[in-house]
Amino acid sequence: DGGITQSPKYLFRKEGQNVTLSCEQNLNHDAMYWYRQDPGQGLRLIYYSQIVNDFQKGDIAEGYSVSREKKESFPLTVTSAQKNPTAFYLCASSYRQGGDSYEQYFGPGTRLTVT
Amino acid sequence: RKEVEQDPGPFNVPEGATVAFNCTYSNSASQSFFWYRQDCRKEPKLLMSVYSSGNEDGRFTAQLNRASQYISLLIRDSKLSDSATYLCVEGSSGGSYIPTFGRGTSLIVHP
Numbered sequence: 001d002g003g004i005t006q007s008p009k010y011l012f013r014k015e016g017q018n019v020t021l022s023c024e025q026n027l028n029h030d031a032m033y034w035y036r037q038d039p040g041q042g043l044r045l046i047y048y049s050q051i052v053n054d055f056q057k058g059d060i061a062e063g064y065s066v067s068r069e070k071k072e073s074f075p076l077t078v079t080s081a082q083k084n085p086t087a088f089y090l091c092a093s094s095y096r097q098g099g100d101s102y103e104q105y106f107g108p109g110t111r112l113t114v115t
Numbered sequence: 116r117k118e119v120e121q122d123p124g125p126f127n128v129p130e131g132a133t134v135a136f137n138c139t140y141s142n143s144a145s146q147s148f149f150w151y152r153q154d155c156r157k158e159p160k161l162l163m164s165v166y167s168s169g170n171e172d173g174r175f176t177a178q179l180n181r182a183s184q185y186i187s188l189l190i191r192d193s194k195l196s197d198s199a200t201y202l203c204v205e206g207s208s209g210g211s212y213i214p215t216f217g218r219g220t221s222l223i224v225h226p
C-alpha cells in the first residue's frame with residue numbers, strides 16, 4: 001500500500017516546547033511539502049524540498065524547521081518561536097506526471113494544539 | 116504574487132441538482148490545474164486534473180478558460196456525499212513545483 005503517513009494524528013503540547021511532526025512517504029516522490037491550515041483558511045506553505053538534503057522556505061517558515069536526510073522522510077519541527085502553533089499540519093508529496101504537469105498528494109494530517 | 120480566487124459559498128443545493136463552481140487564477144503562465152476535495156477535518160484529496168480541452172469523470176466536468184484565466188467544476192446529479200469543500204489549485208513549475216491553492220468553495224447537498 002503506497003501512501004503518505006503522518007503521525008501522530010493529534011498532538012498536545014505546552015507553550016514553550018518544541019515538537020516534531022513526522023511525515024513518511026513510500027511513493028518514491030522526489031518533492032515533499034509542509035502546509036498549515038487554520039479554520040476557514042486555505043493552505044499555507046511552510047517548507048518544501050525538491051530533493052534529499054535540500055529544502056526551501058515557503059510563505060510562513062518563521063518558527064519552523066525541517067530536514068530531508070532521506071527521500072522518504074520530511075519531519076517538521078514546530079519551535080517555541082512560532083507565535084501561533086495551534087493548527088492542522090498537512091504533509092504532501094508530488095511527482096512529475098509528464099511534461100510540465102505534476103500531481104500532489106496529501107497525508108492525513110496532524111492536528112496540533114498548544115496551550 | 117500568484118493568486119487563486121474562489122467564492123467561499125456555501126452553495127446549498129438539493130440532491131439531484133447541478134452545481135458549478137468557478138475559480139480565477141492570476142498567473143497566465145500556469146500549465147496545470149486541479150480540483151481537490153476536502154472533507155471536514157480531513158486532508159485534501161485529488162478530485163481531477165483540468166485539461167485544456169476540458170475533461171469529464173462521471174458526474175464531474177472540469178473546464179479551463181485560458182483567455183479569461185478561470186477554471187470551473189460542474190457537478191451533475193448532486194449526492195449527499197458530495198458535500199465537502201472544493202479546492203482549486205494552480206500549479207506552475209519552472210524548476211520547482213509549487214502549487215497555489217484557493218481557499219475553497221463549500222458545498223452542502225441537502226435531501
